[in-house]
Amino acid sequence: MAGGRIIFSTLCSRTIRDDSRAANAAPAARLFTGGLRAPRYIAPLLVLLTALVVLTAGPARALEAIVVSPDQKKLDITLLGELYEGRGDTLSVETAPGPDGITGRMAVQATTPGTDPNWVVFALTNPTENRIERILTARRYELSGSKVMWPDLDSPRIAKVTPSVGFKPKRIPADRADLFRITLEPGSTVTFIVELRSVDFPRLMLWDGAALGKQATDRTLLNGILLGIAGLLAIFLTAIFVANHRAIFPATALVAWSAVAYLCVDFGFWHKLFQLSPDQNAVYRAGAEAALAASILIFLTVYLRLRQWQPWLLSVFGGWALVQVGLIAFSVIDAQLTSGLARLSFLPIAGVGTLLIVLQTFRGEDRALTLLPTWMLFLVWLFGAGVAVMGYLSGDIVVPALSSGLVLFVALLGFSVTQYAFSPGDYAASGHAAHLGRGAAALEASGASVWEWDVRREEIKVGPEIERVLGYSKGTLNCGTEEWLQYVHASDRERVKIMLWTVRDRDGGELETDLRLRRSDGSYLWYELRGRAVKLPQSQILQCIGLLRDVTAQKRSEERLTHNAVYDALTGQPNRELFLDRASQAMLRCESEGTKPTVIVIDIDQVRSGSHAPDAVISDSMLLTVARRLSRHVRETDTLARIGVDQFAMLLTSETDPRYIAMLAERVRRSLRSPMKLSGQEVALIGSIGISVFDGRQADGQALLSEAELAAYRAKRAGADRIELYKPDMSATGDDRAELEKDLEKAIDRRQIVLLYQPIMRLADNQLAGFEALLRWNHPKHGLLSPREFIQAAEKAEMTATLGRYAAERALRQLHRWQKAWQREDDPLFVALDISHRAMLRSEVVQELRTVIGRGTVPENCFWVEVSETVVMENPEQIVEALASLKTVGARLALDEYGSGYSSVAYLHRLPLDILKLDRSLVRSASASGADPVVLRSVLAMAHELGFEAVVQGVDRDRDAAYLRALGCDFGQGFYFGEPMTEKEVMNLVNTLARAAAKAGGQTRTRAGTGAKAMPRVKSGRAGAPAGAKRVAPPQSASQGQESQKRLPGPSDGGARPRQSEAGARGQSQPGRDDRPARPRPAPRENGAASDASSNNGRYDGRERSGESRLGARPRIRPDSAVSGQQPPPPADPEGWDRDEQTDSSPPPRRSAGPTRRR
Template identity: 40%
Template sequence: MPSSRARLFVLFAVLTLALAGLTARATAFEVVTVPDGINAVNLRAALDVLPGEDGSVQISTAPGEDGIIRRIEVISIQEGTNPNWAVFALRNESDVQIERLLVAPYFRLPGSGVLHPDLGSGRITAMTPSHGLRPERVPDREADVFDIVIDPGATVTLVVELTSDTLPELYLWEPDAYRDYINSFTLFRGVVLGIASLAAVFLTIMFVVKGRGVFPATATLAWAVLAYLLIDFGIFGPLLGVSNANIQPFRAAAEAALATALFGFLFIYLNLHRWHFRFTHIALGLSAIFIALFVYAFFNPALAAGISRSSLALIGLVGIFLILLLSIRGYDRAVLLVPTWVIFLAWLFYAWSVVTGQVSNDIAQSAVAGGLVLIVMLLGFTAIQHAFSDGQVSIGALSEVERRALAMTGSGDFVFDWNIDRDRVNVSEELAVRLGERKGALRGAIKRWLDRVHPEDRDRFRTALDTLIELKRGKINSDIRIAGFDGNFRAFRMRVKPVLGGDSQVNRIVGSLQDVTDERASRDRLLHDAVHDSLTGLPNRQLFLDRLERALVRSREFEEVKPAVFLIDLDKFTEIDERIGHMAADSLLLAVSRRLSRLLRPLDTLARISGDQFAVVLLSEQSASKIADIAEQMRKALRNPFNFGDRDMTLTASIGITIYDNKPATAEDVLRDAELAMHYAKRHGGDRIEAFRAATRSIAVYAQAMEDDLRDALERRDLQLYYQPIVDIQNDNRIIGAEALLRWQHPERGQVSPSAFVPLAERTGQIEKLGRIAFEEAAEQARVLSTTFKLPDDFYISVNMSAAQLTSESLLNDMRTLVAQHKSVARHMKLEVTESQVMTNPEHAVYMLQAFKALGLGLALDDFGTGYSSLAYLHRFPFDTIKLPAEFIQIRDDSGVSHTQIPIIAAVVGLARELDLALIAEGVETDDEIARLKSLECRYAQGFAFGAAMPGQEFARRLQAQQSKA
């Protein structure tokens, strides 16, 4: 029995202690007395957050007015869940019933955190009282709000089912005070949203109006701030039909957008890509990371927001470093941004204090939002100030030294500075980059620097420097060549002067270096093109005559030196050209030049003086028999077959020889004697060699008579223009223009071919007059047609130009005068040049053709595709029309149309279409050719199928008949 009593006593003691423990847990939370006259009470300290057990929680209530502690169990209203619970108790010590609002905000910036912030959510699912009426949910846009009524003297224990794991904030509000609190922020939020919206729209409009790159960057930042405010003020969710309790991904995305936009603004405004090319690579990489962060916000909002907030702080710190660094260097944009960025850093510090909970009050979150809008406004004003000053913002007045430094930078020249006392050369870092060297590689002693100068320039340059030091005055203005990293030399124009020290001695030499490599290359190319044949690279007629004149002078000084001159004319080459085409004929001329060159020695000169004529100055042999042997070798070399694919071609040549006899004569005279001998060889059937003799001068009499007759014909205007129609084959063969062709009806010799009198005019210096007559008559014909008929805007008359005309400066002046006289018809005129003429001297041709284009004249490229010009030249020449020669239109083989013909025409048609050039097919003679061109979408054509060249009156009748049908 005693043992039984002992066991019962122990059991009673254990139960008593357990009950005491339960009572202690139940009453661990603080009972909050509802105050009277206080608008709001923060209940966060009075909350006890408990984990659930199987979807429910059991608690002991606070003692009621009768002192009794009750045990209650609350089950979750959401089946299958196990939420956390918050418990607190309220007491009404007054003698009247009290109504209050329990408010749990979805999101509060104060205390939300930095690295893994609380971005808000729904806080309360349901609220259960220990007794009395159940609190009713009150609709609210930004918080979970419940209306609770407490009877007089009652103590109510409230069990809160939580939606989230914790309950960061819970307030007990007097209802009217809460409504006043909400309304008090309405005006502030409206003003802030209005300013942000106007800033975003205004900056967007400024981008459209001004077109500066800084405006889209600033506008993007303004739109990002506006999106953040709409989310923070609880407006964004309802616009999308989403509860503000569930917009965490959008809030995180908005913060990522803020960081991205601010980074973009800083990079674009400071033009960081101009300071170093690597900045562009870094910017592209960071932009990709920010875009990925924006997308990641929809998968892990808290982590994305933490990265965004950290990035915003990092951008602020790196930004102030870059801004101060560039400001010290005098960069105006950076200087203008300093005040705004300092304010931004102050805002960052305040925002950090808020999110870490060091500043936590009712206006902290609104202050952060207002500060964002202020920063956007300041950044916008900064961008506008710089944009409307057109980049000419200047902080203070520039000194003379600064102004000169800016002028040097703007000129693109490099600085050269040799400190003589220290024997140290300093040059611009950009010069090292230009030469492919690392920065600083060109600094050092003058001897080390001179080692890079071209050996041919080194002594001259060293002497010039020594002269400056010795005379203590003067300047150097000359070109030198400096070796680059790859061993190639670049040309620089050096302009330097000595600087005297206090002892009146030269202590440094300073100046500039200008890269003239391209300029010299262009000049050398111009000089080469002016005296060399563009096809073969051989000297042209002018250079040949110059070398011949030098040989004659040397022969007069040394009688044993007797230069021999050969003139080689290829027999019937015009017929060969027409048979095989210009391209193949050019290849043949190249082969001829190579064969002839192999027979000569370095002392000799081989030149191409006209289309199918070559000339030689032979100085390596003085014996008449040896000279004759070399001429025979040339004749035989040309007779050897030339291989063209699967066929061979044999050429013959007529060779005229003259040996200078030390009698007074010019180079022109000697060449004319060789020409007479060549003509004599031609008269005897060609393929032979003839030496000059007095009897051959009868041929010269004939040539002189032709020259006189041509001169008289030009004076009397006996030459007439004939017009061959150019038609639109896709539009019922409508005439859209004509090519003007000169004809000479000689009173004794009948019709003289242009291939005969045009070279004669070039040789006798009458080509300019001939061209002027042709243009004047064509312009007059265009004027008559324009007054007689209503010509379409695209109607034109094209006039051919010779190679000699294209190289003549006086032609340009003549054209200016003629256009001024025929202003009304200039738009109906077109100048036509061949591809080979243009390529004779491309650089000069570009200048001349651009000048003609500026006068309002059209330009056509004849014989397109037959020369050796690169297609790269096509965009350099201002042509509006290209003409496809007859050999591409009329090519035949055993099966009819050549298998290469159609693809070539189709390719040229496509090329002309892409380059917006009119294409004219020449030499069209048959209906089959017309049908083929139509199928290939070639629009314009010219040839005997539409009529031969005709006098102006007949051409006018053709136009009248066409307009009558229309």
């Protein structure tokens, strides 16, 4: 009976089971094709045939086992097993005989009852003595044999695999195939029943795991290459449309993108790329095939220019293309039908396309001739794909070959289109009509329209574009001259009429004017009329022809620019130029009217709010609020203007009573102080107010305004929230400021801008690590000036970028000399430059610094850029951008004066910092109180946890350095290590240290705990100059004597205090603190007085730096002690008071200021 079953299954493989399915036991099997339903009279014949076969069948033949050899890497078992269909939900078969020849029976239930699945039964035998593992594969989609109509698309193939003995095969997860791992024990024979999910029988392959993995890797590599080429072609064809706006480029790109989509689906990338479900691959495949067919049809329509060749063909192809595009959307409803229709549509597309290309080629069309070779390749590819789909072509090489052919077709298509589109003759081939069409389109796109004036008939005609824009019906503006002029604005009507009559009277000429035409809603639009009067050749009748172009946007822009030229864009108030003009006019009227105009300048000094600094939105709202408040205090005849970023000015002409003006100024001051709530923050302003009254001395409005500004400046210096009336003696200060601006322009050329250098020591080994460069102006009249005293002059002279570049170049040049004189490969010297001023952080200054640092004259990370904490907190976002820009060229970034103000620790994470420079107040407060410096220790620990190196300023005593060293601080800076020195003194010091190191025999010592070699140590000493080095004094004038330096007793060092620097003894002026006025400068201190050099005056924002001295100060670093390794005695206290005995943290008393000595 078994033999009868097998024979019957083979004979009935292409029939369909009877509808009644009277008995599930009656077999009815079929193979891959689904055939049509057989007539009902066939059923009795099949029953008779079944009985005949059963009765005449020979002995029963059991299932033959497939021998699995270890050397066999893959095996197609599709036709080596038994295929069952229509057996219901249960299948009972006889197993293959084992080694002993005994057979058995096994029955399997369907996974889902009522599905009536198809079954595949096969047996595998392992003749070897080793275990064999194989992978059973069934691809979810096979192009070969998938059929044209109602194709077999992506779907799951295998529901489960049941063995007769042993463990159940384990499913391996995969998106493109059903994989099961099968294990065969030595000498065993196992029968497997495969339950199928699909209607058609798939191709079953038995793979060795390594061979399957290698094939998957090779296939993935090939797929990636093909997909990359196709993607690049699609991107290229899309991007080239920007350079050449031809329709053929997007049409060709559409073909390329469709091919990319098809390849993505076929390679299994589509659902991964867009995070979609792989179960819908059939929908994606059907849509991709429909898109590819539609794109080729659209390409033919555009490339062959069917609209110009045969216009009716455009309608046919357009409708056809819409149907093809509709198939893409229909794929969601029925993917199988969509795929079948798309595959069928390739045949008419290929046939019609071939016919059109051949016809145009015989007509001499270059386009068709260029496309012909590429189209022939497409026909070959289409033939191969059709043969493979119908099942006549199969094999592992078929699908890769067809995919490669599709990519090659797209590549040749792109090259052909690109070559022809950029050829010079293509434009000429378009014909004269195309040029006229483009000209008309260009005229319409430009917003221009034709304007005609028939002089003899007195008629004017315009194009329909103008009538459409103005809102009139067609033909409304085609009327007589007088009627047409009624649509012109009354202010322009007479001028246009005169121009027309002039052209008529002169029998020729040109028209060129701007006019306004009324719209149907009563508003007006600006138009530009450009025309020329010509005479017709036959009748010599004068006629004007021109263009009307809409220039409304341009006119409004001009009006806006005119308004912005004299009014502030934010507040809407007059700006400085309009204010000066009105002030000058008021001064001219005062002679006849007898009034004295008064100018009040309001300068906003300070903003008090809950945040550190208001952002841009709050600042704008604040200025708008201030403008509204100030406008309440001016009358109609007065003027309120915004003359600066934070400056407003009032011009009073309605009232000249001094008491009224004083009361008005007081009301303005109080209105500024009144808090305002903006964006949830309460903001209070403090302003300085200056008043100037015209008295006949002022030449113009600028002079009057300058006096008021000078009075406001004096009020700001005297203290916030003040009112000052201009007095003639205030001009002296203004003259000094103007003098500084003038002298600064020549200061660099005259070598008056100098740099002083203060040592920075590494505390771990007391070794010289580098220097901080301090910018100074050695003014011939005012003495040594700190940046605080001339940075405003530099801003007005637009020299901040020049100063920054000069300082960086000078510092880097000196650093290069130091490193060359004292070569320390592992630990080279560095230099730090402070740019802590808002003006020095502008984009142009930062760019100049980047240029200088980027030259690479010194090793990377040897140039430090310091920015103070205060400046960072004013505008963190801008500072982050500027610092990041400097860091990219190799600069190390340091946050200076950390701990001196109120900052947010959160910003430390955002800033690209390398070093934290702690303010000297942390050391001074700990030393003065004698308590445990918890704050200092905590800040150091935080810096190290954040990965920053720490530098502590104000190290003025031995025990300060020892304690900081014990806390693990990296660097120290202060009078204990040395005072600021000139370039020559630094060079002498470096040379001395280098010779001392060489004299010691080049011996190196190992740093404690690291094992790294260190250079000779540099310790501070009492001497003012290096041992054996030539003492260099600063230049002196003839009138200045050589004063001896004295040592005064002090309790901290056994009765000795540091000597005053020579420059200080000579009476050079010294930079003051932030609260000191710029002029007059304080007198020099007498010998023995507490030196003010330790204050932070080396900053662009005016804050004084610890340990700085005047020009010519002696270095306090002893190279002899550095070489010998001796610990120096404690130095004198630089502040002139003993911190061991005096715990008060107040600064030492200042001596009274006297006249400034100038040289």
